[in-house]
Amino acid sequence: MTEHAALVQGEAIPRERVNALLEAPRRGAGNCATSHNESAHERQRRRWATQVVVADELARRACQERGLATPDEVSPARILAVAETDVANLGSIVAATLAHSPAARTLLAELEGEQHVPETAVQDYYDRNRDRFLTPEALRRGVDPFGAPAPQDFVPYTHARDGIAHELRRAATHRAFFDWFDRARAGVEYATGHEHPGDPSHPDHEHRH
Template identity: 90%
Template structure:
Protein backbone atom coordinates (compact mmCIF):
# COMPACT_ATOMS: atom_id res chain seq x y z
CA UNK A 1 0.00 0.00 0.00
CA UNK A 2 1.36 3.43 -0.87
CA UNK A 3 1.02 6.62 1.12
CA UNK A 4 0.14 9.93 -0.49
CA UNK A 5 3.86 10.84 -0.50
CA UNK A 6 4.88 7.73 -2.43
CA UNK A 7 4.60 7.32 -6.19
CA UNK A 8 3.06 4.08 -7.35
CA UNK A 9 4.54 2.49 -10.49
CA UNK A 10 1.23 3.04 -12.32
CA UNK A 11 1.48 6.80 -11.73
CA UNK A 12 5.10 7.26 -12.76
CA UNK A 13 4.24 7.87 -16.43
CA UNK A 14 0.74 9.19 -17.09
CA UNK A 15 1.59 9.85 -20.74
CA UNK A 16 1.83 7.04 -23.27
CA UNK A 17 5.41 6.35 -24.32
CA UNK A 18 4.47 6.87 -27.96
CA UNK A 19 3.20 10.37 -27.12
CA UNK A 20 6.46 11.42 -25.44
CA UNK A 21 8.25 11.60 -28.79
CA UNK A 22 5.40 13.55 -30.36
CA UNK A 23 4.98 15.98 -27.47
CA UNK A 24 8.59 16.61 -26.55
CA UNK A 25 10.07 15.77 -23.19
CA UNK A 26 9.21 19.05 -21.44
CA UNK A 27 5.52 18.90 -22.37
CA UNK A 28 5.38 15.14 -21.73
CA UNK A 29 6.87 15.60 -18.25
CA UNK A 30 4.34 18.33 -17.52
CA UNK A 31 1.46 16.11 -18.60
CA UNK A 32 2.87 13.11 -16.75
CA UNK A 33 3.05 14.95 -13.45
CA UNK A 34 0.26 17.53 -13.60
CA UNK A 35 -3.39 16.51 -13.43
CA UNK A 36 -4.26 20.17 -14.14
CA UNK A 37 -2.26 20.08 -17.40
CA UNK A 38 -3.97 16.84 -18.45
CA UNK A 39 -7.36 18.37 -17.67
CA UNK A 40 -6.50 21.46 -19.74
CA UNK A 41 -5.41 19.29 -22.67
CA UNK A 42 -8.64 17.26 -22.47
CA UNK A 43 -10.72 20.45 -22.38
CA UNK A 44 -8.81 21.88 -25.33
CA UNK A 45 -9.54 18.69 -27.27
CA UNK A 46 -13.25 18.98 -26.47
CA UNK A 47 -13.23 22.56 -27.79
CA UNK A 48 -11.70 21.74 -31.17
CA UNK A 49 -13.96 21.80 -34.21
CA UNK A 50 -12.78 19.90 -37.26
CA UNK A 51 -14.69 20.76 -40.44
CA UNK A 52 -15.99 17.84 -42.50
CA UNK A 53 -13.95 19.08 -45.46
CA UNK A 54 -10.74 18.76 -43.41
CA UNK A 55 -11.63 15.18 -42.48
CA UNK A 56 -12.36 14.28 -46.10
CA UNK A 57 -9.18 15.98 -47.27
CA UNK A 58 -7.13 14.02 -44.73
CA UNK A 59 -8.71 10.75 -45.90
CA UNK A 60 -7.91 11.46 -49.56
CA UNK A 61 -4.35 12.78 -48.95
CA UNK A 62 -3.38 9.82 -46.74
CA UNK A 63 -4.63 6.92 -48.80
CA UNK A 64 -1.85 4.66 -47.55
CA UNK A 65 -3.29 4.82 -44.02
CA UNK A 66 -6.64 3.42 -45.14
CA UNK A 67 -5.70 0.33 -47.12
CA UNK A 68 -7.60 -2.75 -46.07
CA UNK A 69 -5.63 -5.63 -44.52
CA UNK A 70 -6.23 -7.62 -47.71
CA UNK A 71 -4.82 -4.83 -49.89
CA UNK A 72 -1.78 -4.59 -47.63
CA UNK A 73 -1.17 -8.34 -47.94
CA UNK A 74 -1.35 -8.05 -51.73
CA UNK A 75 1.11 -5.14 -51.67
CA UNK A 76 -1.28 -2.63 -53.22
CA UNK A 77 0.34 0.75 -53.93
CA UNK A 78 -2.27 3.25 -52.70
CA UNK A 79 -0.97 5.96 -55.03
CA UNK A 80 -1.20 3.85 -58.16
CA UNK A 81 -4.08 1.99 -59.82
CA UNK A 82 -6.37 0.72 -57.08
CA UNK A 83 -9.88 -0.64 -56.65
CA UNK A 84 -12.40 1.02 -54.32
CA UNK A 85 -12.51 -2.10 -52.13
CA UNK A 86 -8.76 -1.75 -51.47
CA UNK A 87 -9.60 1.01 -48.97
CA UNK A 88 -11.48 1.20 -45.70
CA UNK A 89 -14.65 3.15 -46.58
CA UNK A 90 -14.65 6.80 -45.56
CA UNK A 91 -17.71 6.26 -43.37
CA UNK A 92 -15.73 3.71 -41.31
CA UNK A 93 -12.62 5.89 -41.05
CA UNK A 94 -14.33 9.25 -40.43
CA UNK A 95 -14.65 9.10 -36.62
CA UNK A 96 -11.04 8.04 -36.05
CA UNK A 97 -9.78 10.73 -38.44
CA UNK A 98 -11.88 13.36 -36.67
CA UNK A 99 -10.52 12.23 -33.32
CA UNK A 100 -6.93 12.33 -34.60
CA UNK A 101 -7.34 15.83 -36.07
CA UNK A 102 -9.05 17.12 -32.91
CA UNK A 103 -6.23 15.71 -30.81
CA UNK A 104 -3.58 17.31 -33.05
CA UNK A 105 -5.38 20.67 -32.87
CA UNK A 106 -5.60 20.35 -29.08
CA UNK A 107 -1.86 19.64 -28.89
CA UNK A 108 -1.13 22.77 -30.93
CA UNK A 109 -3.40 24.82 -28.64
CA UNK A 110 -1.72 23.29 -25.58
CA UNK A 111 1.75 24.01 -26.96
CA UNK A 112 0.72 27.65 -27.55
CA UNK A 113 -0.64 27.91 -24.00
CA UNK A 114 2.47 26.23 -22.59
CA UNK A 115 4.81 28.58 -24.46
CA UNK A 116 2.90 31.62 -23.15
CA UNK A 117 2.82 30.20 -19.61
CA UNK A 118 6.58 29.67 -19.43
CA UNK A 119 7.58 32.76 -21.39
CA UNK A 120 8.74 34.64 -18.30
CA UNK A 121 10.33 31.69 -16.51
CA UNK A 122 14.03 32.11 -15.74
CA UNK A 123 15.87 28.95 -14.86
CA UNK A 124 18.59 28.92 -12.25
CA UNK A 125 22.00 28.54 -13.82
CA UNK A 126 22.75 24.87 -14.27
CA UNK A 127 19.08 23.84 -14.18
CA UNK A 128 18.13 24.75 -17.74
CA UNK A 129 16.62 21.97 -19.80
CA UNK A 130 18.95 21.06 -22.67
CA UNK A 131 16.01 20.69 -25.05
CA UNK A 132 14.65 24.17 -24.30
CA UNK A 133 15.20 26.37 -27.39
CA UNK A 134 15.56 29.46 -25.18
CA UNK A 135 18.65 27.88 -23.59
CA UNK A 136 21.88 28.86 -25.39
CA UNK A 137 23.04 25.23 -25.46
CA UNK A 138 19.66 23.77 -26.50
CA UNK A 139 21.20 21.35 -28.99
CA UNK A 140 23.20 19.65 -26.25
CA UNK A 141 22.24 15.98 -25.91
CA UNK A 142 22.77 13.59 -23.03
Protein backbone atom coordinates in the same frame (compact mmCIF):
# COMPACT_ATOMS: atom_id res chain seq x y z
CA MET B 1 21.86 29.74 -2.37
CA THR B 2 18.45 30.91 -3.44
CA GLU B 3 15.51 28.99 -2.02
CA HIS B 4 13.39 29.22 -5.15
CA ALA B 5 13.74 27.54 -8.52
CA ALA B 6 11.78 30.10 -10.50
CA LEU B 7 9.52 33.12 -10.24
CA VAL B 8 6.09 32.90 -11.87
CA GLN B 9 4.49 36.34 -12.07
CA GLY B 10 6.78 37.33 -9.23
CA GLU B 11 5.74 34.42 -7.01
CA ALA B 12 8.49 32.03 -5.93
CA ILE B 13 8.33 28.35 -6.86
CA PRO B 14 10.18 26.57 -4.04
CA ARG B 15 13.14 24.37 -4.89
CA GLU B 16 11.49 21.66 -2.78
CA ARG B 17 8.96 21.07 -5.54
CA VAL B 18 11.76 20.41 -8.00
CA ASN B 19 13.57 18.20 -5.49
CA ALA B 20 10.43 16.11 -4.95
CA LEU B 21 10.33 15.37 -8.65
CA LEU B 22 14.05 14.62 -8.77
CA GLU B 23 13.76 12.22 -5.84
CA ALA B 24 11.15 10.08 -7.59
CA PRO B 25 12.59 6.64 -8.49
CA ARG B 26 13.94 6.59 -11.99
CA ARG B 27 15.28 4.07 -14.44
CA GLY B 28 18.94 4.08 -15.35
CA ALA B 29 20.18 5.98 -12.31
CA GLY B 30 23.92 5.79 -11.79
CA ASN B 31 24.76 4.61 -15.29
CA CYS B 32 26.82 7.61 -16.34
CA ALA B 33 30.33 6.74 -17.43
CA THR B 34 32.26 9.36 -15.48
CA SER B 35 31.67 11.69 -12.57
CA HIS B 36 31.98 14.67 -14.94
CA ASN B 37 29.29 13.30 -17.24
CA GLU B 38 27.11 12.38 -14.29
CA SER B 39 27.46 15.91 -12.91
CA ALA B 40 26.42 17.45 -16.23
CA HIS B 41 23.56 14.96 -16.48
CA GLU B 42 22.29 15.82 -13.01
CA ARG B 43 22.49 19.55 -13.71
CA GLN B 44 20.42 19.09 -16.85
CA ARG B 45 18.02 16.81 -15.00
CA ARG B 46 17.38 19.57 -12.45
CA ARG B 47 16.70 22.08 -15.23
CA TRP B 48 14.37 19.62 -16.96
CA ALA B 49 12.51 18.93 -13.68
CA THR B 50 12.15 22.68 -13.12
CA GLN B 51 10.39 22.98 -16.47
CA VAL B 52 7.94 20.24 -15.48
CA VAL B 53 7.23 21.88 -12.10
CA VAL B 54 6.81 25.31 -13.71
CA ALA B 55 4.44 23.82 -16.29
CA ASP B 56 2.39 22.29 -13.47
CA GLU B 57 2.21 25.65 -11.70
CA LEU B 58 1.21 27.46 -14.89
CA ALA B 59 -1.45 24.84 -15.59
CA ARG B 60 -2.85 25.22 -12.06
CA ARG B 61 -3.18 28.94 -12.62
CA ALA B 62 -4.74 28.49 -16.05
CA CYS B 63 -7.29 26.08 -14.62
CA GLN B 64 -8.10 28.50 -11.81
CA GLU B 65 -8.60 31.32 -14.31
CA ARG B 66 -10.95 29.08 -16.31
CA GLY B 67 -12.85 27.93 -13.22
CA LEU B 68 -11.73 24.31 -13.66
CA ALA B 69 -11.43 22.09 -10.59
CA THR B 70 -8.26 19.99 -10.40
CA PRO B 71 -6.83 17.57 -7.80
CA ASP B 72 -4.08 19.15 -5.71
CA GLU B 73 -1.84 16.10 -5.59
CA VAL B 74 0.73 15.60 -8.31
CA SER B 75 2.41 12.29 -9.04
CA PRO B 76 6.22 12.41 -9.37
CA ALA B 77 6.40 8.65 -9.91
CA ARG B 78 4.05 8.80 -12.89
CA ILE B 79 6.79 10.28 -15.06
CA LEU B 80 8.22 6.75 -15.22
CA ALA B 81 5.11 5.62 -17.06
CA VAL B 82 5.49 8.08 -19.96
CA ALA B 83 5.36 6.15 -23.22
CA GLU B 84 8.24 6.58 -25.64
CA THR B 85 5.76 7.50 -28.36
CA ASP B 86 4.47 10.36 -26.20
CA VAL B 87 8.02 11.62 -25.69
CA ALA B 88 8.61 11.42 -29.45
CA ASN B 89 5.37 13.21 -30.28
CA LEU B 90 5.21 15.74 -27.44
CA GLY B 91 8.78 16.18 -26.21
CA SER B 92 9.93 14.94 -22.82
CA ILE B 93 8.94 18.09 -20.90
CA VAL B 94 5.34 18.19 -22.11
CA ALA B 95 4.95 14.40 -21.94
CA ALA B 96 6.27 14.32 -18.36
CA THR B 97 4.13 17.31 -17.40
CA LEU B 98 0.97 15.58 -18.59
CA ALA B 99 1.93 12.44 -16.66
CA HIS B 100 2.89 14.40 -13.53
CA SER B 101 0.29 17.16 -13.37
CA PRO B 102 -3.49 16.70 -12.94
CA ALA B 103 -3.89 20.40 -13.74
CA ALA B 104 -2.10 19.98 -17.07
CA ARG B 105 -4.31 17.02 -17.97
CA THR B 106 -7.42 18.99 -17.01
CA LEU B 107 -6.29 21.92 -19.14
CA LEU B 108 -5.52 19.58 -22.05
CA ALA B 109 -9.04 18.12 -21.84
CA GLU B 110 -10.51 21.63 -21.79
CA LEU B 111 -8.48 22.62 -24.84
CA GLU B 112 -9.60 19.47 -26.63
CA GLY B 113 -13.21 20.50 -26.18
CA GLU B 114 -12.42 23.82 -27.86
CA GLN B 115 -11.04 22.25 -31.05
CA HIS B 116 -13.26 22.06 -34.11
CA VAL B 117 -12.27 19.84 -37.01
CA PRO B 118 -14.17 20.74 -40.19
CA GLU B 119 -15.61 17.91 -42.24
CA THR B 120 -13.63 19.18 -45.21
CA ALA B 121 -10.39 18.66 -43.27
CA VAL B 122 -11.35 15.08 -42.44
CA GLN B 123 -12.27 14.33 -46.05
CA ASP B 124 -9.08 15.97 -47.30
CA TYR B 125 -6.98 13.83 -44.95
CA TYR B 126 -8.71 10.69 -46.20
CA ASP B 127 -8.17 11.67 -49.84
CA ARG B 128 -4.49 12.57 -49.37
CA ASN B 129 -3.54 9.51 -47.32
CA ARG B 130 -5.20 6.67 -49.21
CA ASP B 131 -2.32 4.33 -48.42
CA ARG B 132 -3.40 4.38 -44.77
CA PHE B 133 -6.87 3.11 -45.62
CA LEU B 134 -6.23 0.00 -47.66
CA THR B 135 -8.27 -2.96 -46.48
CA PRO B 136 -6.41 -5.88 -44.85
CA GLU B 137 -7.17 -8.00 -47.90
CA ALA B 138 -5.73 -5.34 -50.24
CA LEU B 139 -2.61 -5.16 -48.10
CA ARG B 140 -2.18 -8.93 -48.33
CA ARG B 141 -2.44 -8.71 -52.11
CA GLY B 142 0.12 -5.93 -52.21
CA VAL B 143 -2.21 -3.41 -53.84
CA ASP B 144 -0.52 -0.14 -54.80
CA PRO B 145 -2.79 2.62 -53.43
CA PHE B 146 -1.29 5.08 -55.91
CA GLY B 147 -1.53 2.79 -58.90
CA ALA B 148 -4.91 1.61 -60.17
CA PRO B 149 -6.66 0.25 -57.07
CA ALA B 150 -10.31 -0.69 -57.07
CA PRO B 151 -12.73 1.23 -54.82
CA GLN B 152 -13.29 -1.90 -52.72
CA ASP B 153 -9.57 -1.96 -51.87
CA PHE B 154 -10.12 0.94 -49.45
CA VAL B 155 -11.88 1.20 -46.11
CA PRO B 156 -14.96 3.35 -46.84
CA TYR B 157 -14.78 6.97 -45.75
CA THR B 158 -17.80 6.49 -43.48
CA HIS B 159 -15.88 3.81 -41.57
CA ALA B 160 -12.66 5.80 -41.36
CA ARG B 161 -14.14 9.19 -40.61
CA ASP B 162 -14.39 9.04 -36.80
CA GLY B 163 -10.83 7.79 -36.40
CA ILE B 164 -9.49 10.53 -38.66
CA ALA B 165 -11.46 13.23 -36.84
CA HIS B 166 -10.16 11.98 -33.50
CA GLU B 167 -6.57 12.02 -34.76
CA LEU B 168 -6.89 15.53 -36.21
CA ARG B 169 -8.57 16.83 -33.04
CA ARG B 170 -5.82 15.34 -30.90
CA ALA B 171 -3.13 16.99 -33.04
CA ALA B 172 -4.94 20.33 -32.84
CA THR B 173 -5.24 19.95 -29.06
CA HIS B 174 -1.53 19.34 -28.69
CA ARG B 175 -0.75 22.40 -30.83
CA ALA B 176 -3.06 24.47 -28.63
CA PHE B 177 -1.33 23.15 -25.51
CA PHE B 178 2.13 23.93 -26.94
CA ASP B 179 0.99 27.45 -27.86
CA TRP B 180 -0.45 27.99 -24.37
CA PHE B 181 2.72 26.72 -22.70
CA ASP B 182 5.00 28.90 -24.81
CA ARG B 183 2.95 32.00 -24.01
CA ALA B 184 2.50 31.17 -20.33
CA ARG B 185 6.17 30.57 -19.57
CA ALA B 186 7.45 33.58 -21.52
CA GLY B 187 7.66 35.73 -18.38
CA VAL B 188 9.02 33.07 -16.01
CA GLU B 189 12.32 33.96 -14.33
CA TYR B 190 14.59 31.03 -13.49
CA ALA B 191 17.10 30.88 -10.67
CA THR B 192 20.70 29.99 -11.51
CA GLY B 193 20.97 26.26 -12.09
CA HIS B 194 17.29 25.98 -13.03
CA GLU B 195 17.37 27.48 -16.52
CA HIS B 196 15.75 25.76 -19.49
CA PRO B 197 17.86 22.73 -20.56
CA GLY B 198 18.25 24.27 -24.02
CA ASP B 199 19.22 27.75 -22.78
CA PRO B 200 22.54 28.52 -24.54
CA SER B 201 23.65 30.71 -21.64
CA HIS B 202 24.83 27.68 -19.67
CA PRO B 203 27.51 25.18 -20.84
CA ASP B 204 25.36 22.04 -20.47
CA HIS B 205 22.56 23.23 -22.74
CA GLU B 206 20.86 20.80 -25.10
CA HIS B 207 18.61 21.75 -27.99
CA ARG B 208 15.96 19.14 -27.38
CA HIS B 209 12.83 18.74 -25.23
